[in-house]
Amino acid sequence: MQELLSRFDGRDPVALGRLLKEVENGTPLGQEALRHTAPRHGCAHVVGITGPPGAGKSTLTGRLCKQWAEAGLEVGIVCVDPTSPFSGGALLGDRIRMLELSSYPNVFIKSLATRGSLGGTAASTADIIQLMDAYGKDVVVVETVGVGQVEFDVMDLSDTVVLVNVPGLGDSIQTLKAGIMEIADIFVINQADRPGADDSVRDLQRMLADRQGAGWLWPVVKTVATRGEGIHRLAEAIENHRAYLKREQLWDEKRRRRNRQRLMREMDRLFRQHVLTRIQMNETDRGLLEAVERGSQDPFSAARYLFQEIVNQGGQP
Amino acid sequence: MQELLSRFDGRDPVALGRLLKEVENGTPLGQEALRHTAPRHGCAHVVGITGPPGAGKSTLTGRLCKQWAEAGLEVGIVCVDPTSPFSGGALLGDRIRMLELSSYPNVFIKSLATRGSLGGTAASTADIIQLMDAYGKDVVVVETVGVGQVEFDVMDLSDTVVLVNVPGLGDSIQTLKAGIMEIADIFVINQADRPGADDSVRDLQRMLADRQGAGWLWPVVKTVATRGEGIHRLAEAIENHRAYLKREQLWDEKRRRRNRQRLMREMDRLFRQHVLTRIQMNETDRGLLEAVERGSQDPFSAARYLFQEIVNQGGQP
Numbered sequence: 015m016q017e018l019l020s021r022f023d024g025r026d027p028v029a030l031g032r033l034l035k036e037v038e039n040g041t042p043l044g045q046e047a048l049r050h051t052a053p054r055h056g057c058a059h060v061v062g063i064t065g066p067p068g069a070g071k072s073t074l075t076g077r078l079c080k081q082w083a084e085a086g087l088e089v090g091i092v093c094v095d096p097t098s099p100f101s102g103g104a105l106l107g108d109r110i111r112m113l114e115l116s117s118y119p120n121v122f123i124k125s126l127a128t129r130g131s132l133g134g135t136a137a138s139t140a141d142i143i144q145l146m147d148a149y150g151k152d153v154v155v156v157e158t159v160g161v162g163q164v165e166f167d168v169m170d171l172s173d174t175v176v177l178v179n180v181p182g183l184g185d186s187i188q189t190l191k192a193g194i195m196e197i198a199d200i201f202v203i204n205q206a207d208r209p210g211a212d213d214s215v216r217d218l219q220r221m222l223a224d225r226q227g228a229g230w231l232w233p234v235v236k237t238v239a240t241r242g243e244g245i246h247r248l249a250e251a252i253e254n255h256r257a258y259l260k261r262e263q264l265w266d267e268k269r270r271r272r273n274r275q276r277l278m279r280e281m282d283r284l285f286r287q288h289v290l291t292r293i294q295m296n297e298t299d300r301g302l303l304e305a306v307e308r309g310s311q312d313p314f315s316a317a318r319y320l321f322q323e324i325v326n327q328g329g330q331p
Numbered sequence: 332m333q334e335l336l337s338r339f340d341g342r343d344p345v346a347l348g349r350l351l352k353e354v355e356n357g358t359p360l361g362q363e364a365l366r367h368t369a370p371r372h373g374c375a376h377v378v379g380i381t382g383p384p385g386a387g388k389s390t391l392t393g394r395l396c397k398q399w400a401e402a403g404l405e406v407g408i409v410c411v412d413p414t415s416p417f418s419g420g421a422l423l424g425d426r427i428r429m430l431e432l433s434s435y436p437n438v439f440i441k442s443l444a445t446r447g448s449l450g451g452t453a454a455s456t457a458d459i460i461q462l463m464d465a466y467g468k469d470v471v472v473v474e475t476v477g478v479g480q481v482e483f484d485v486m487d488l489s490d491t492v493v494l495v496n497v498p499g500l501g502d503s504i505q506t507l508k509a510g511i512m513e514i515a516d517i518f519v520i521n522q523a524d525r526p527g528a529d530d531s532v533r534d535l536q537r538m539l540a541d542r543q544g545a546g547w548l549w550p551v552v553k554t555v556a557t558r559g560e561g562i563h564r565l566a567e568a569i570e571n572h573r574a575y576l577k578r579e580q581l582w583d584e585k586r587r588r589r590n591r592q593r594l595m596r597e598m599d600r601l602f603r604q605h606v607l608t609r610i611q612m613n614e615t616d617r618g619l620l621e622a623v624e625r626g627s628q629d630p631f632s633a634a635r636y637l638f639q640e641i642v643n644q645g646g647q648p
Binding site: 045048049052053055056269270271273274276277278280281282284285286288289303306307308309310311312313314315316317318320321324325 | 362365366369370372373586587588590591593594595597598599601602603605606620623624625626627628629630631632633634635637638641642
């Protein structure tokens with residue numbers, strides 16, 4: 015294990031890949047890697063890229079990362095794939111195209127399938143970002159298809175959120191994606207050679223003008239990812255946002271908040287585990303749980319009782 | 332307070348409205364109402380209706396509830412609205428149209444705005460469902476626009492999930508909504524008088540045929556809600572699903588699981604509160620939190636230490 019960590023510290027990509035897998039599977043070695051790298055992360059710029067399927071996110075991500083890689087930056091890519099019988103096939107092609115990037119020695123790609131379980135994805139993604147960051151990546155791009163909770167949680171891990179749309183998806187999509195629009199920092203209209211691109215840009219700009227903003231003016235960038243058009247401008251917008259975050263002390267603030275969230279999430283996990291074990295072992299508690307399940311005991315009083323049993327027994331600070 | 336609860340028990344709709352507000356605001360009276368009604372809920376059929384904006388969900392919900400109301404059923408409606416600068420206006424019109432239902436004495440409508448904070452919505456919705464259920468509603472319809480986390484959490488509270496789409500939204504939307512498609516029990520193609528309706532039905536049926544099913548064959552219902560077409564068939568599909576749930580013991584199973592979830596969620600809330608208070612009061616813990624925030628202490632070791640301080644001090648069962 016010590017050898018693997020040293021190789022990681024020496025920036026061996028094989029060690030990075032191995033540790034990412036351990037972290038993803040939640041093994042003790044993965045936990046050790048997270049402890050080992052905790053003091054050293056926080057330098058990478060985490061860029062989230064999201065939007066509806068078919069918007070060309072993967073091609074755009076590929077072009078953007080290629081540009082960064084050629085400029086000598088260390089680039090990490092995390093693809094968060096909601097595994098679904100409905101979407102599985104469609105996404106695979108994009109991923110294969112993105113693999114072309116693997117020929118750059120300074121690019122590392124990690125795919126993370128959510129396997130239907132939504133809860134753990136954000137935690138895993140946070141771990142993977144931390145490892146890539148500590149490894150020395152300058153940019154970590156997190157790409158995800160917009161499916162509910164995962165999208166929000168994953169984008170919450172990013173410093174800069176890029177929302178990719180295409181012309182003509184219309185009001186319906188825009189409202190559908192309202193929640194995510196509000197956390198986006200940069201808007202892209204991809205496939206901007208299609209009719210209606212300028213209308214879409216104008217619609218977006220109008221909506222954004224109504225928005226209460228503080229300091230940051232949300233840019234709307236037109237791209238044609240398949241031909242590499244607009245990528246420079248997008249990279250520039252991302253760099254501007256990074257400078258803005260640093261200037262306004264939001265960069266450090268985001269890292270503090272994320273570290274705090276990880277602590278709290280881990281505490282919650284430990285507590286949940288403790289409660290479940292306790293209920294399994296303790297017959298009285300099990301009876302109480304069953305009464306709640308049947309509906310003969312109200313969950314609020316039961317929670318208060320159980321909680322005091324677990325926490326307060328002589329243990330108040 | 333006792334008087335209000337008696338009036339609630341006597342099925343006074345004013346008392347119901349008042350207690351719903353208390354519950355929504357999380358007041359002590361609201362908590363008391365939840366304790367009071369806990370043993371008596373679990374009878375109502377909770378029907379979730381979701382889908383993209385513009386699919387005509389509100390009109391459909393209105394027609395469906397009108398039919399039930401005219402058949403003499405007690406109907407509760409919970410509208411979960413994501414408040415958003417982008418979607419605010421569009422939804423208002425639908426809501427106003429739905430208010431026409433208020434003229435039926437056996438229909439009660441409750442709107443619940445999420446006010447940007449996503450976390451508490453599911454808990455509030457669960458509380459509101461419980462109260463309507465205990466009040467004696469036969470059906471509680473929960474309608475929400477598909478925005479991420481809220482949609483999933485709210486639909487998870489339903490016995491029967493109806494996903495409403497319109498013709499021609501195409502693959503893009505369908506993949507976008509993939510997550511929610513997997514929890515839907517009944518599919519509706521609304522505005523079925525528009526071109527492409529039959530294609531959409533066929534596409535959906537083809538997708539559903541590939542799906543591993545157990546016992547329940549997902550129906551696809553065509554409706555034209557504005558003209559009231561297909562509403563009978565939809566009501567029938569919903570009734571069939573209820574019968575299926577009862578036949579397969581899934582009805583009770585769902586209630587047990589939901590009661591259990593409420594207990595666990597309440598425990599989590601108490602724990603989170605306890606941890607935050609403790610950190611505020613205890614200087615050592617505050618120092619630890621700050622070290623985690625700065626990144627000089629890894630969150631996993633810190634969580635383990637803090638957790639043992641809080642829980643294990645002499646308090647093991």
